Amino acid sequence: MKKISDSTIRRMSKYIRSLEQLIEKGVEAVSSDTLAEMDGITAAQVRKDFSFFGAFGKRGFGYNTKTLKKQIENILGLYRTWNVAIVGAGNIGRALTDYAEFKKQGFIIRLIMDKDPAKIGKNIHGLTIEDFNKVNELVKREQIDIAIIAVPADSAQTVADRLVNAGIKAILNFAPRSLKVPSDVAVKYENMAVEMEALSYFLSNRK
């Protein structure tokens, strides 16, 4: 399979959501035009994205919604579950322990860690907050695949270093900091202010 760009992967995730919506409504077949409209892109883009993985659709019939959803999920590795650890039991970290979209897509939160003695031992949505100092042992015990960093910006790199040391190969970073990690580790960034800034841009440039 060809190397797929980050933006194609991101659109794949969007297609899954749109297909879910259609399946819930009982829609069995969908055209690239409809998918394009739902996701605010061109039909040519949709067809180009799908062509990376071979042609799924039939001219004149469109794509079968359930088959297409399953195929995209397989491409993204969503045919299985992933064990997830959260570092940082602040507002965001705590909210993510019970985030419906994670559960639905197979991201199972197995572990939440913090370094604050006042937080360690407390319970959040059925999980006990564990001591981040025991990260190596905990990551091994819970067979963690993906770690989420939800600590303040100035601790993010230290936390990332310790996660890498514990064997973690995939990190989602909520701290507003670019992280340095070895080349065999993937880091993705999540910052909810970024989309707000796009709205700020929109409001500032309206006629």
Add this chain to the structure above:
Amino acid sequence: MKKISDSTIRRMSKYIRSLEQLIEKGVEAVSSDTLAEMDGITAAQVRKDFSFFGAFGKRGFGYNTKTLKKQIENILGLYRTWNVAIVGAGNIGRALTDYAEFKKQGFIIRLIMDKDPAKIGKNIHGLTIEDFNKVNELVKREQIDIAIIAVPADSAQTVADRLVNAGIKAILNFAPRSLKVPSDVAVKYENMAVEMEALSYFLSNRK
């Protein structure tokens, strides 16, 4: 000014974060190469993005970090504050009332609303949860510019309709649903599972 693509706007937000990091370290000038490396893109892309707004840098000197940050903030409309309302006082909605990145970028949470009588009247980070049935009056009173939807998927469209009716022109939607809104209203989507799916793809396709 030319119309700027969503992905350019998103990169602008990333540049602000990288510049912040450099300014904190006392760095006064930065090359497009360094910015490119920090954001995982090419230097040509950085220069192309900046060319949309006129040339900021001097060949051989690079860009002044503080000036560049200010210029990008001006482009994105971040020279002012925006009044924000959150709909939905669940885990995500509550976490966002105290989200540091919003405050730092000038997004001030003025209002959190819910329809659940058990939640209305309760206090979160200094805000009282208000009754969503009074949305028109509350949006007017607090002069809300941007609304955040943090309700379950099947209520999202209804909430969006009511927000639009109350005069809202910019919406950030955390519910996994594409929303139908009039053409003068902007909607951006936030789904934390999307970046997790990119990590799932990475882990599934490693050698």
